[in-house]
Amino acid sequence: xxxxxxxxxxxxxRAAEELTRRRRAEAxxxxxxxxxxxxxxxxxxxxxxxxxxxxDEPSAARALRQADGDLxxxxxxxxxxxxxxxxxxxxxxxxxxxxxxxRRIVPAYREPPGPQLLGQxxxxxxxxxxxxAEDGARxxxxxxxxxxxxxxxxxxxxxxxxxxxxxxxxxxRRxxxAVDRRRADDPTPVDITRVPARPGAGRSARLAVMARAxxxxxxxxxxxxxxxxxxxxxxxTLGEVRHGRLGVxxxxxxxxxxxxxxxxxxxxxxxxxxxxxxxxxxxxxDVGYGLCLGHNERKAIAMANLDIAVERAAPDDPLxxxxxxxxxxxxxxxxxxxxxxxxxxxxxxxxxxxTRMRAVADEPTPRPEQMT
Amino acid sequence: MSIAELTAVHEDPDxxxxxxxEYAKREIRRAVLTAVxxxxxxxxxxxxxxxxxxxxxxxxxxxxxxxxxxxxxxxVYDQGEDAGVNAANLRRLIRSAQGVATTTDAREATVIQxxxxxxxxxxxxxxxxxxxxxxxxxxxxxxxxMHRLRQMHAEGDYARMWVSLYEDLVRNGxxxxxxxxxxxVGGRYVIATTPIPRWDVPPLxxxxxxxxxxxxxxxxx
Numbered sequence: 001x002x003x004x005x006x007x008x009x010x011x012x013x014r015a016a017e018e019l020t021r022r023r024r025a026e027a028x029x030x031x032x033x034x035x036x037x038x039x040x041x042x043x044x045x046x047x048x049x050x051x052x053x054x055x056d057e058p059s060a061a062r063a064l065r066q067a068d069g070d071l072x073x074x075x076x077x078x079x080x081x082x083x084x085x086x087x088x089x090x091x092x093x094x095x096x097x098x099x100x101x102x103r104r105i106v107p108a109y110r111e112p113p114g115p116q117l118l119g120q121x122x123x124x125x126x127x128x129x130x131x132x133a134e135d136g137a138r139x140x141x142x143x144x145x146x147x148x149x150x151x152x153x154x155x156x157x158x159x160x161x162x163x164x165x166x167x168x169x170x171x172x173r174r175x176x177x178a179v180d181r182r183r184a185d186d187p188t189p190v191d192i193t194r195v196p197a198r199p200g201a202g203r204s205a206r207l208a209v210m211a212r213a214x215x216x217x218x219x220x221x222x223x224x225x226x227x228x229x230x231x232x233x234x235x236x237t238l239g240e241v242r243h244g245r246l247g248v249x250x251x252x253x254x255x256x257x258x259x260x261x262x263x264x265x266x267x268x269x270x271x272x273x274x275x276x277x278x279x280x281x282x283x284x285x286d287v288g289y290g291l292c293l294g295h296n297e298r299k300a301i302a303m304a305n306l307d308i309a310v311e312r313a314a315p316d317d318p319l320x321x322x323x324x325x326x327x328x329x330x331x332x333x334x335x336x337x338x339x340x341x342x343x344x345x346x347x348x349x350x351x352x353x354x355t356r357m358r359a360v361a362d363e364p365t366p367r368p369e370q371m372t
Numbered sequence: 373m374s375i376a377e378l379t380a381v382h383e384d385p386d387x388x389x390x391x392x393x394e395y396a397k398r399e400i401r402r403a404v405l406t407a408v409x410x411x412x413x414x415x416x417x418x419x420x421x422x423x424x425x426x427x428x429x430x431x432x433x434x435x436x437x438x439x440x441x442x443x444x445x446x447x448v449y450d451q452g453e454d455a456g457v458n459a460a461n462l463r464r465l466i467r468s469a470q471g472v473a474t475t476t477d478a479r480e481a482t483v484i485q486x487x488x489x490x491x492x493x494x495x496x497x498x499x500x501x502x503x504x505x506x507x508x509x510x511x512x513x514x515x516x517x518m519h520r521l522r523q524m525h526a527e528g529d530y531a532r533m534w535v536s537l538y539e540d541l542v543r544n545g546x547x548x549x550x551x552x553x554x555x556x557v558g559g560r561y562v563i564a565t566t567p568i569p570r571w572d573v574p575p576l577x578x579x580x581x582x583x584x585x586x587x588x589x590x591x592x593x
Contacts, residue, residue: 009455009456009460010460010461010464012457013457013460013461013464076421079421080391080421080422080423082420082421083391083392083393083396083421083422084391084392084393085393086393086395087393087395191418193418194399194418195416195418196416196417196418196419196591196592198518198522199518199519200518200519316517316519318517321517321518325518330421330425330426331426331427331589333425333426334425334426334427334428334430334589335427335506335589336427337425337427337428338425338426338428338506341428341450341457341458341487342450342451342456342457342458343451344451344452344453345451345452345569346451346488346550346551346567346569348569349550349569349570349571350550350551352569353546353548353549356546357544357545357546357548360544360545360546361545
């Protein structure tokens with residue numbers, strides 16, 4: 001057919017790996033230690049844990065380093081690591097009401113149950129690139145640490161004991177202002193790593209997909225529903241935005257009681273939607289839920305908004321399929337990048353059909369037996 | 373049994389490169405058995421993340437790792453090329469994970485993992501062909517909604533596929549499908565024949581060998 005298949009083979013792969021290794025070995029600066037990554041780039045580590053679906057900061061840091069800082073590649077390494085591990089047990093259901101908050105804001109309500117706790121956030125800090133000399137910047141940081149605000153310090157000090165505020169949603173429920181969406185038809189959370197999530201899989205599957213989804217994919221889908229051709233989001237107000245620690249318990253194999261085996265940090269969001277549809281209860285609000293591993297408010301907010309948007313969307317609306325099928329970072333990136341693979345035969349078969357089509361078109365009267 | 377005892381075996385430094393834990397392999401074999409029992413039906417399975425990216429043969433790789441034993445001889449080729457980069461990479465991975473022998477001769481192989489080609493050699497009953505599938509859904513071109521797709525398969529309602537083939541023929545004088553030519557399997561389910569070229573489809577018909585289609589990203593066998 002005139003195509004010469006370019007052969008790369010194992011030698012080329014080994015050479016490519018060698019180039020990566022050599023660049024690492026020959027870089028002039030010191031090797032990045034794992035604690036540097038977890039302490040200096042904690043939000044990147046959190047994203048890798050969230051999109052990788054595994055809570056382990058050192059492993060996420062290791063993955064980030066190995067992936068040269070590429071978050072999707074790092075999440076891939078974490079997921080691949082998961083594939084090597086046997087599933088020995090499921091944890092007990094964790095009650096998010098037990099979340100020990102490091103940060104908690106309630107944009108909808110000035111005086112919610114429990115405190116408004118700004119915590120650590122860049123939200124109100126001017127985004128100005130600090131161009132001061134390295135030494136000066138480090139001195140300033142050290143000085144700031146020495147004179148830290150007492151209240152801030154206390155907000156996260158473990159000696160205070162857990163900080164577990166109530167919820168705005170409880171106020172709304174008591175006031176009969178919230179639709180009760182607690183339901184019995186989805187009692188056990190779907191494990192999307194064992195049962196592939198498909199449209200119709202239920203809310204727990206959808207939430208699990210979004211909890212592992214790529215942050216940018218959720219943000220894009222959210223914005224598409226605000227300003228794009230889809231129009232499923234309208235008047236969303238955030239009820240809760242929280243970042244905190246949540247205990248994880250498993251049932252002990254001998255004593256058969258839940259035992260707390262550790263803690264994960266999570267971001268949790270409740271999004272209140274004004275019910276304004278003609279067939280909805282206009283006297284009430286409805287609430288969407290978002291929760292993901294690590295500190296990632298952008299992701300959890302998009303997730304909570306999209307959760308309620310799906311609940312309210314018409315049964316034939318494509319939003320659910322978009323969420324469940326298109327937001328996984330590994331799926332999307334892997335498939336996109338597979339376009340780099342050789343497609344010699346695939347393309348040749350396209351050329352063959354075009355040639356055949358032209359041949360048939362050039363024939364004066366194509367007869368059925370030629371139509372193959 | 374303690375957690376330490378349970379996990380000890382998985383931390384053996386002398387063990388081969390672990391890609392899939394044994395429970396996953398068992399789960400995949402069960403899905404394969406279902407798929408063989410209901411030819412053409414796409415069996416959902418808990419597709420794991422592989423060391424190769426989704427869309428790079430992760431479905432075929434999972435099937436191969438699940439079905440091979442120590443005595444198997446594996447051939448991996450890509451678009452008809454044993455020396456292609458991805459084939460070389462997958463072959464290296466399978467060998468390091470399972471310690472099996474590999475070959476480039478289709479006649480010697482017991483398991484052949486392929487991307488988008490069917491071997492031109494005549495294969496026998498004791499051989500398995502594992503096809504890497506990027507897009508397993510044959511009806512996606514005529515229907516985007518997955519609820520309706522599922523319903524069409526359940527009811528054997530392939531009218532729109534027939535119509536699309538008919539329209540293609542009427543408009544273009546030939547059927548212009550290049551790869552992934554739709555096939556009705558055993559008179560029941562329509563499948564997409566992966567993107568193998570249309571000239572590779574006839575050898576699959578009532579073949580002596582077993583053809584297993586693995587879609588990792590779309591989580592189906």
